[in-house]
Amino acid sequence: MQQIIISGVGGQGILFVTRLLAETALEMGFSVLISETHGMAQRGGNVISHLKVSSLADDAVASTSRPFVSPLIRPGRADLLLAMHPDGETAHGFYLKDGGVTISNRPDPSNPSALDAGRMALDLGSPVSANLVLLGFAAGSGALFCPPEQVRATLERFGGRRIELSLKAYEAGWDEARRRLAGGVPHSSGGSAA
Amino acid sequence: MALRKIFLGNEAIALGLFEAGCTLAASYPGTPASEILGAMIQLKQAEGASIHLEWSINEKVAFEVALANSYAGRRSAVIMKQVGLNVAADPLMSAAYTGVKGGLVVVVADDPGPHSSQTEQDSRFFAMMAKIPVLDPSTVEEARLFAGMAMEVSEKYGIPVMLRPTTRVCHARQDLLPGAPALNDSEPAFEKNPARWAATPKFRLLLHRELNDKILAISRDEDFQPLAIEGFGQGSGPASAMRSGAPGRPCVVASGVVLAHAREILADLGLSDKIVLYGAPMPHPLPPSFQEAVLGDHDRILVLEETEPVMEMQFPDRTRISGRFDGSVPSSGELLPETVEHILRSFLELPPAPEIKAPEAPGRRPTLCAGCPHRAAFFAIKKALPKGIYPGDIGCYTLGLNLGVVDTVLCMGAAVSQASGFCHAYRSRGDEAPHICATIGDSTFFHAGIPPLMNAVVQDARFTLVILDNSTTAMTGHQPTPAAGVTLDGAHVPALSIEKIVEACGVRFVRIIDPYRLEEMTDLLKEAGRHARADDGGVAVVIARRPCLMDRRQHRPWSRVDIQVTDRCVGCGFCVKHFECPAMVLKQEKEPLEIDRVLCSGCGVCIHVCPHDALAASQPSETRDIHGRE
Numbered sequence: 091m092q093q094i095i096i097s098g099v100g101g102q103g104i105l106f107v108t109r110l111l112a113e114t115a116l117e118m119g120f121s122v123l124i125s126e127t128h129g130m131a132q133r134g135g136n137v138i139s140h141l142k143v144s145s146l147a148d149d150a151v152a153s154t155s156r157p158f159v160s161p162l163i164r165p166g167r168a169d170l171l172l173a174m175h176p177d178g179e180t181a182h183g184f185y186l187k188d189g190g191v192t193i194s195n196r197p198d199p200s201n202p203s204a205l206d207a208g209r210m211a212l213d214l215g216s217p218v219s220a221n222l223v224l225l226g227f228a229a230g231s232g233a234l235f236c237p238p239e240q241v242r243a244t245l246e247r248f249g250g251r252r253i254e255l256s257l258k259a260y261e262a263g264w265d266e267a268r269r270r271l272a273g274g275v276p277h278s279s280g281g282s283a284a
Numbered sequence: 285m286a287l288r289k290i291f292l293g294n295e296a297i298a299l300g301l302f303e304a305g306c307t308l309a310a311s312y313p314g315t316p317a318s319e320i321l322g323a324m325i326q327l328k329q330a331e332g333a334s335i336h337l338e339w340s341i342n343e344k345v346a347f348e349v350a351l352a353n354s355y356a357g358r359r360s361a362v363i364m365k366q367v368g369l370n371v372a373a374d375p376l377m378s379a380a381y382t383g384v385k386g387g388l389v390v391v392v393a394d395d396p397g398p399h400s401s402q403t404e405q406d407s408r409f410f411a412m413m414a415k416i417p418v419l420d421p422s423t424v425e426e427a428r429l430f431a432g433m434a435m436e437v438s439e440k441y442g443i444p445v446m447l448r449p450t451t452r453v454c455h456a457r458q459d460l461l462p463g464a465p466a467l468n469d470s471e472p473a474f475e476k477n478p479a480r481w482a483a484t485p486k487f488r489l490l491l492h493r494e495l496n497d498k499i500l501a502i503s504r505d506e507d508f509q510p511l512a513i514e515g516f517g518q519g520s521g522p523a524s525a526m527r528s529g530a531p532g533r534p535c536v537v538a539s540g541v542v543l544a545h546a547r548e549i550l551a552d553l554g555l556s557d558k559i560v561l562y563g564a565p566m567p568h569p570l571p572p573s574f575q576e577a578v579l580g581d582h583d584r585i586l587v588l589e590e591t592e593p594v595m596e597m598q599f600p601d602r603t604r605i606s607g608r609f610d611g612s613v614p615s616s617g618e619l620l621p622e623t624v625e626h627i628l629r630s631f632l633e634l635p636p637a638p639e640i641k642a643p644e645a646p647g648r649r650p651t652l653c654a655g656c657p658h659r660a661a662f663f664a665i666k667k668a669l670p671k672g673i674y675p676g677d678i679g680c681y682t683l684g685l686n687l688g689v690v691d692t693v694l695c696m697g698a699a700v701s702q703a704s705g706f707c708h709a710y711r712s713r714g715d716e717a718p719h720i721c722a723t724i725g726d727s728t729f730f731h732a733g734i735p736p737l738m739n740a741v742v743q744d745a746r747f748t749l750v751i752l753d754n755s756t757t758a759m760t761g762h763q764p765t766p767a768a769g770v771t772l773d774g775a776h777v778p779a780l781s782i783e784k785i786v787e788a789c790g791v792r793f794v795r796i797i798d799p800y801r802l803e804e805m806t807d808l809l810k811e812a813g814r815h816a817r818a819d820d821g822g823v824a825v826v827i828a829r830r831p832c833l834m835d836r837r838q839h840r841p842w843s844r845v846d847i848q849v850t851d852r853c854v855g856c857g858f859c860v861k862h863f864e865c866p867a868m869v870l871k872q873e874k875e876p877l878e879i880d881r882v883l884c885s886g887c888g889v890c891i892h893v894c895p896h897d898a899l900a901a902s903q904p905s906e907t908r909d910i911h912g913r914e
Contacts, residue, residue: 099648100650101653101883109290112290112457113290116288116289116290116459121288121459122290122457122458122459123456123457123458124290124456124457124458125452125455125456125457126292126455126456126457127399127455128315128316128318128319128400128455135648135649135650135651136648146459157548157551158548159422159423159544159547159548160541160544160545160547160548160549160621161423161424161452161453161456161457161458161541161544162452162545162620162621163621164549164621164622164625165622165640165641165642166638166640177648180643181642181643184640184641184642184643208882212881212882217881217882218882220882
């Protein structure tokens with residue numbers, strides 16, 4: 091089971107990343123609950139998605155037998171915070187549990203969990219793909235309930251005309267995670283996979 | 285298991301309506317209800333169903349269209365957000381009396397918080413006032429199930445039935461097993477019955493008695509009795525069956541998403557066997573037999589519901605009930621899970637959970653998108669008609685607030701009528717009014733802006749009205765407006781012309797301008813202001829027309845300019861404060877402005893905004909594809 095807060099500002103592709111992770115979870119046989127931001131706040135305001143991933147017993151088609159029934163994560167309960175914008179860390183950090191992991195899009199060489207995904211995406215010629223750079227980094231770091239290959243497969247399945255750039259962005263983040271892991275940078279896991 | 289699919293709550297409602305054999309659905313978009321009709325359009329295309337779907341001009345019209353389909357014996361739905369029901373209240377109250385023939389589900393999405401609305405009003409009170417049943421789903425799965433149940437019970441008793449999801453159900457996603465939608469081929473058959481469908485007051489009294497009988501019968505219907513949730517107390521079942529296992533035990537009666545929060549929290553706290561949790565699918569009418577059983581079985585009762593005490597106030601004896609009347613439950617704001625946990629712990633006399641507070645100033649406020657044509661229009665208004673009174677309206681352009689060009693936001697269409705009222709406030713005393721300039725979007729103008737414009741003209745009100753025409757309903761996800769000239773089925777129909785409507789309303793000053801032409805628009809607004817104040821003048825209407833940048837269907841590439849910040853920039857912050865484009869970044873005062881190249885659309889409007897002429901365009905570099913986003 092994993093409870094993930096995905097946070098950023100409107101227009102950063104928060105909903106897209108949430109969908110990508112949810113579809114990946116479903117493909118792996120997990121059950122998901124999500125809460126999203128729509129409407130006014132999407133216009134550049136703080137945007138947050140709650141994603142709860144849990145295992146689903148074979149006979150448990152009805153939601154009554156699932157561990158999660160509420161679409162919202164309580165403060166201090168999230169295993170992982172994916173902060174697509176530094177503002178998201180301040181605005182939504184209170185959702186994280188003690189010992190929870192924050193993966194953050196900001197330049198901070200001293201922090202092994204921070205990545206300047208915005209700059210990397212810009213270098214790839216696709217500034218709007220910062221969300222996928224950070225997602226690749228999170229998955230590659232082992233912070234997610236799923237292996238990085240699985241998210242990549244979902245991304246491929248989604249397709250679309252920008253798929254090549256998207257994959258490149260995702261893999262750039264993943265590579266960076268590999269590089270840091272190989273360099274022996276410690277990185278704790280963000281909650282146990284279900 | 286691979287068959288399960290992830291559904292948005294609103295998609296689940298659409299699926300439920302389809303599965304129930306709905307033959308017509310009409311809606312006006314509004315958060316959090318907007319995606320329901322959109323999902324029905326997709327289902328229709330996928331299934332090839334013969335269902336009529338429409339984005340109606342407003343909620344009242346949508347209601348009446350759906351109601352007539354139901355009079356003709358066919359299953360129908362009308363879909364709106366909570367404040368939309370204020371607009372559709374007139375047909376709702378009357379339709380409760382006439383009753384329906386084919387099922388009619390009135391989907392009304394409430395917005396506790398509020399997240400994207402003017403009020404936190406509880407539509408279940410509307411159901412109570414109209415004397416119709418209301419179903420209150422707690423999960424995405426229930427939203428789908430209840431949509432079908434609402435259709436069945438509506439047809440069974442011949443009464444409109446409300447389905448009331450809240451934001452947290454509408455905008456939740458959950459994996460479900462999709463089913464095959466039932467294709468309903470029922471024949472339309474309108475049976476004339478003037479005593480019902482055209483009832484005069486004498487017959488209305490009879491219909492009122494009939495309505496009372498219907499709602500009483502529904503309150504006794506077995507299908508809608510609140511049930512104890514399995515795993516809490518002694519297994520699941522109706523309240524009357526709880527007597528054996530649970531006497532004296534405290535109980536919680538909950539409906540809507542609060543039920544889901546309570547269920548998860550109680551299980552998490554290991555309290556499942558210390559409490560009985562009842563889920564109420566139908567908060568109104570709350571079955572009297574349930575009320576009796578609960579009051580008979582439990583010494584202490586907590587009622588959890590959003591946003592008003594609708595179930596709570598139906599209990600004849602509230603001396604042992606905790607809820608909003610005794611202050612146990614807050615009377616405003618969303619009941620977030622952390623709030624529910626706090627209430628539950630306090631009710632069960634447990635130590636409070638460690639308090640984790642959200643930061644006081646949470647991040648950034650919403651703003652118009654970079655390159656939004658509205659921003660240019662607002663800037664021109666501020667420049668041409670300074671120190672004015674600026675009535676605003678409902679839509680993305682409410683964010684003109686940030687620019688100081690929206691002074692009032694009341695409800696759909698009110699910008700136009702309030703501009704009149706402000707004018708009369710000064711003029712009737714013989715004072716000269718300041719500039720009055722109202723703004724309204726194109727979709728909102730069609731929805732509720734036309735009658736107040738006619739009213740303004742015939743009452744000789746004087747103001748400038750700027751219709752911000754981005755040719756779409758942008759805030760709610762780019763639904764088409766009546767100016768589109770095409771139905772959802774792709775049939776070509778007359779495209780309504782805003783300028784012709786404005787002229788027909790008696791306005792003699794009607795001009796159209798591209799707001800990106802900032803200087804021309806400023807001059808035009810000055811002229812409009814003069815017309816509004818001239819002895820022989822009148823209402824002046826300026827239509828600021830440029831498609832929404834974010835609307836894929838209206839994708840119009842333009843020559844992008846690369847904005848250069850020259851050394852004339854002194855970091856005065858004028859542009860950031862008065863133009864507030866999110867692509868403009870001033871890290872520190874007196875430092876030169878930076879342009880966020882990711883956000884900048886290259887519209888070039890800001891060049892005309894800088895008082896120091898410090899922004900320049902380099903050669904048009906490329907044709908920008910704004911829609912490259914993931």
